[in-house]
Amino acid sequence: MMTSSIVQHVSECFIKPLHPIPDSNRICHLTTWDISMSSMNYIQKGLLFKKPNSQQDFIDNLLNKLKHSLSLALFHFYPLSGRLVTQKSQDPPSYSIFVDCSNGNPGARFIYATLDITVSDILTSIDVPPVVKSLFDLNKAINHDGHTLPLLSVQVTELVDGVFIGCSMNHYIGDGTSYWNFFNTWSEIFQAQGQGHDHENVPISRQPFHNRWFPEGYGPLINLPFKHYDEFVSRFEPPKLRERFFHFTSESIAELKAKANRECKTNKISSFQSLSAHVWRSITRARHLTNDRKTSCMVAVNNRPRMKPPLPEEYFGTSVDTVTAEATAGELLENDLGLVAWKIHVAVTKHDDLEIRKSVEKWLESPVILDLNRHFDPLSSVAMISSPRFNMYGNEFGMGKAVGVLSGYANKCDGNVTAYEGYEGGGSMDLEISLSSNVMTELELDENFMNAVSVNNMLGASRGHTLNEN
Known part of the structure; x- marks a missing residue:
């Protein structure tokens, strides 16, 4: 069962922030900590849930609520809906990367997929089953690829008796603390839906802080001494582990x-x-x-x-x-x-x-x-x-x-x-x-x-x- 099961992608769409992003937030600059992650992979973490029994239209309702709450979360965490942009010059060599957060971007990718295995198949395996890697989008993508790939991709995979919600987030945009702050807020918004809150305005307990830190005299645009990304970007292929x-x-x-x-x-x-x-x-x-x-x-x-x-x-x-x-x-x-x-x-x-x-x-x-x-x-x-x-x-x-x-x-x-x-x-x-x-x-x-x-x-x-x- 485990070796023959393959994740099937059923549908895909893009989710934009529910409200327009103000012009003052259109550009998100990257710090030394962000840029040093250029050759690393996206952060990939997710949660496995048991599917409730006997709920009619369960998955359709879940997907609709996930999409709507995600659009609200993206309004607060708007860099995740953007795309990377590079400005460069040849003489002297200069390569500067920032995030375009303007409203014209397609937003975050949202995938619904299915997999014919059970929760127990995953949890009771001695080693992590190889199929777990297929529960995430953007495998092998590195952060610099965010020039052409979404900076956040959510894959919701329906199992026989469970649901896995996996996110792939560009490490330029945030680290583990940022990732789980976003995930916590998304969950908070999801749970608040239908509890008397305005459908388009759900209060959140912890507002993200978007003013990125630069040492005095530097930033907000960091110029790298390169002509082309080939000079500093590399890809790592791990051995069989x-x-x-x-x-x-x-x-x-x-x-x-x-x-x-x-x-x-x-x-x-x-x-x-x-x-x-x-x-x-x-x-x-x-x-x-x-x-x-x-x-x-x-x-x-x-x-x-x-x-x-x-x-x-x-x-x-x-x-x-x-x-x-x-x-x-x-x-x-x-x-x-x-x-x-x-x-x-x-x-x-x-x-x-x-x-x-x-x-x-x-x-x-x-x-x-x-x-x-x-x-x-x-x-x-x-x-x-x-x-x-x-x-x-x-x-x-x-x-x-x-x-x-x-x-x-x-x-x-x-x-x-x-x-x-x-x-x-x-x-x-x-x-x-x-x-x-x-x-x-x-x-x-x-x-x-x-x-x-x-x-x-x-x-x-x-x-x-x-x-x-x-």
């Missing part, structure tokens, strides 16, 4: 945190830093690296609260950096968890306002476009991305609480670890780990790693009762 979810309860994470802090005689190491250290050590052990082999753990960090003054959490754009902890394989495996967690803690805490501003100034002097081909070693590195702090399971679209959060093709590499809010909340986490097949097998056989894992299949066992509801 196994992708699998591992579930960590709040109790398991608390034990790791207590252990790390006890070994370092401190109380400063966070839950996520402790878990990241555990994963970094375990993957390094599974790779059987020589003791002198250098390894690294890259952690994505949100710049908003680190700035002085801090940027609003509603800042809509990319405001994220990666910090790196380094050690030899011998250092990781011959020392305790606390030492490794402390390395990550130091790397994160050093990333303050001064460091952020220094890195931005350095980038402006010599722009660096992130490239997984050059900036990530798949043989010895681990990358911790996304955040369990994002509100994922609070999004509802008339089908109750989602039973799973899934990601698509985007930016997967050997050693990539995507963090999600745990289904039961309370500080639990799900980690989606991508590794070569032989390393994943070694990780699964590692008792030290698996002793902290509470679920040995993908997602379903931690929410088995949910699969039997309705």
